[in-house]
Amino acid sequence: MSSLRNSASVAVLLSAAGLILNAPQASAEIGTQVLIAGGGLSNGFGTGCTYSVIANSGSGAGMNFFDNGVWFARTDGSPSPKTQVASWTPTTVGTHTILVTQNDDSKAIVLTVGTGINGGSSCLVI
Structure with missing residues (x-):
């Protein structure tokens, strides 16, 4: 009985190891977020501004x-x-x-763009 229990334990451990080795690898390349610098709630984003x-x-x-x-x-x-x-x-x-992609990973951010007046160092969005 002890030999049967030991064999069953070994079989379970080997099956678990096989599942771990064969499990798909998670892609965690792009960080937790994508940011857009230079715009935001107070100013927004405007066409023709970078x-x-x-x-x-x-x-x-x-x-x-993209x-x-x-x-x-x-x-x-x-x-x-890095x-x-x-x-x-935006045009x-x-x-x-x-959308930002890297290998099989991607992150996206959705935003609204208004009409921009590019003032060089700033952008007026109307």
Whole structure:
């Protein structure tokens, strides 16, 4: 009886180990959020004005940046994880989904863009 119980225990342990080894690996490369610098609730985002799209990375791989499905930037890879930044200049008013991808991971942010008057160091959004 003891030999049967030991064999069953070994079989359960080997099955569990096989499940762990065969489990899909979670992709956790892009950090918890994507930020857009230069706009916000008080000023908003405006057409013709340039903003920084900022994403931190747990991987050294480059990132691709999209606005409503249209690619607008790629950052180069690096030997170590880092914060990656791309410049974004919206050209249309309305809702925009900024998507950042890195390998099989992605993060998105949805925002509204108004008409912008680019004043050089600032942007008036109407």
